[in-house]
Amino acid sequence: MKIEKARTVLTCPGRNFVTVVIETEDGVRGVGDATLNGRELAVASYLDDHVLPLLIGLDARSIEDIWHSLYKGAYWRRGPVTMTAIGAIDMALWDIKGKSLDTPVFNLLGGRARDGVTVYGHANGATIDESVEAVGRYVEAGYKAVRVQSGLPGLTQPYGVGRGDLCYEPAEIDRPILETFDSGPYLRGVPKLFEAVRAAIGWDVDLLHDAHHRLNPREAAQLGVALEPYQLFWLEDPVPAELQESLRLIRQHTVTPIAIGEVFNTLYDCQQLISEQLIDYIRMTVAHSGGLTHLQRIAHFAELYHVRTACHGPTDLSPINLAACLHFQTAIHNFGIQEYMRHPELATEVFDVGYWLEDGMLHLDERPGLGVTFNEERAADYPYCRAYLPVARRGDGGVHSW
Ligand code: KDG
């Protein structure tokens, strides 16, 4: 089953996506998501100029061998560009394997371990009142878990507050926008937000919050303690996690569950966090973590330490990545939750997906492979546009983590 063709396709149906398409000599086509928000062309070049030519003539069935040849064969290891490129190829090869065996990918990863994949939706608003109303709409729509972000008194540009109703999309065409952040109003406001949400919706729905890498360990511990009365499902990315031992300080002070990992790429980025049980959920996603082959390894390692999976699933990853996450999280034993944001309408013209939302869960049918049909002709109607994530500064003008 030799690989005959491999290419990347860039498209912008509402936002940018990079897709890898691999075809075998017997006509099986697999697709993988290679989107790295704001740095899309770097991954496309890594693939087109350096990696895809190496695939031609290889046996598409040898996924494990191809993975190691790409990871070890480059000499330069790890990092978001490398691991996203490997992730997309790996995804496409699992898609091919499923299609050639006429079975969904989850059957190749161990088979169904649950009926559906519980997701959390994104509620947000410019004020606490608006955010409480937004949570109510998700609850009415049947969601069992909701992430809540909000504008707060004294915090004019909060992270995670959308311009539309249900969508949040931070990337801006042309130039990065500037946001400001100061921890004082944030730390005072977030507990008030969750007090108001619990008062309005009660205790039957799981609530989540993303601090988006903005606090220092002491501030994060303070927030974790202040949120304990509202029993969050998790507090996400309380600190930038390059310094993994800083999580010890947070853990010593609070029992609010912690989720980290959306910017990680390999097992080595989270080994200490997991083995010291400094987190409860690992947020790594298929596309950015070397694909299903490597993420399975991370999940099995995490299972030993009571850490659960919770794949990053924003709209800046394509529906192919979400499908891959669903296959993975349908099959993995230590599943936690899946992030779900609706993709822009236009994206569904380009990516025809086989998953659907029902009772707060995403479900997969028995379509072979990943179950996504990629329409390359429609993709060509929406050319790539350069876009950037925002940059954050403090009130005094100094750069802060966005
Ligand atoms: O591209 C950056 C986004 O994916 C990120 O800001 C979203 O933090 C995020 C989340 O939890 O979805």
Ligand code: MG
């Ligand atoms: Mg996040």
